[in-house]
Structure formats: C-alpha cells, structure tokens
Amino acid sequence: AQSVAQPEDQVNVAEGNPLTVKCTYSVSGNPYLFWYVQYPNRGLQFLLKYITGDNLVKGSYGFEAEFNKSQTSFHLKKPSALVSDSALYFCAVRDLPPNDYKLSFGAGTTVTVRA
Template sequence: AQSVAQPEDQVNVAEGNPLTVKCTYSVSGNPYLFWYVQYPNRGLQFLLKYITGDNLVKGSYGFEAEFNKSQTSFHLKKPSALVSDSALYFCAVRDWGQAGTALIFGKGTTLSVSS
C-alpha cells in the first residue's frame, strides 16, 4: 500500500526567509512524487514532480524539492518566501510499479507567509 504524510498542519514564515514544507512517503516499489498548491476557492495547481534522476527538482514560482530515498522524504523548499506563497500545499505519491493505482495525496499543509 502507498501512503504520504505531511506532519505539519501549518508552517509560518516571514517574508524573505527560506521555507520548508515536509513530506514523507511509503510505497512498495519506486515513487512518482508531486507537489501541488491550492489557493482559496481554486483547484490544485501542479508545482513540480520527481520521476527519476537528479534528486533536486526545480518547479514553478521558484519552488524546489529534494528527493531523499533513504529518508523516504520529498520536502518542498523555497529560498525566499513571498506573501503570495501563502496557500495550502499538497504532497502526492504514486507507486509507478503498480498499474492502475491512484495518486495518493497528503492531508495538506497550510503555508502562511507574514510581511
């Protein structure tokens, strides 16, 4: 079975400071990993994904994420937070060895960036 955990309900950072939103996963095989962002009253928007290759993945809006196989983690990072980054962030995983399986989402982490 596959699962994903986002241990923090909320992350608070000051504008200009670096931010990290944590994600750990569990799959029986190899993972496809994704980060999505949801703004109020909107659908989820894709930020970045890890498939294979370089462990550091760069995505939209200056976000990046680091895949760590030994720690089964895929934390989302940004060097300098903006107030406009305030939103709900979802990590998601799929075991690419399991045909027909759904994408499993974490429970989400609310990022609040203060000015």
C-alpha cells in the same frame, strides 16, 4: 499501498525567509512523487514532480523539492518566501501499476507567509 504524510498542519514564515514544507512517503518500489498548491477558493495547481534522476527537482514559482531516499522524504523548498506563497500545499504519490494513473494525497499543509 502507496502513501504520503505531511507531518505539519501549518507552517508560518516571514517574507524573505526560507520556506520548507515536509513530506514523507511509504511505497513499494520506486516512488513517483508530486507537489500541488491550492490558493484560496481555487483548484489544485501542479508545482513539480519526481520521477527519476536528480534528487533536486525544480518547479514552478521558484519552488524546488529534494528527494531523499534514505529518509523517504520529498520536502518542498523555496529559498525566499513571498506573501503570495500563502496557500495550502499537498504532497502526492502515484499508485502502483496497473493503477499508476491514480494519486494518493497527503492531508495538506497550510503555509502562511507574513509581511
């Protein structure tokens, strides 16, 4: 089965510093990977996705993610974090056809950016 893992429950960074949220995947075939963000008391919002092509994917709010096939990773990055980036981040992977409309989510990583 397709799955993702987020090895860090929490990430703490100072405002202005680089932010990295880690995700590793385990799939059969080509991976289709997503990042979502959840702000307090809100639903999940889509940030970016990797389907194919460039290994560096750019998304919303200045976030980007690097797909690394040899390390089976899809880490989310932001060059300069903001306090407003404090949220819960989820990595997700699509299931295999014919169920490729379904997503499997990681456990989530809580990001705290201190002023």
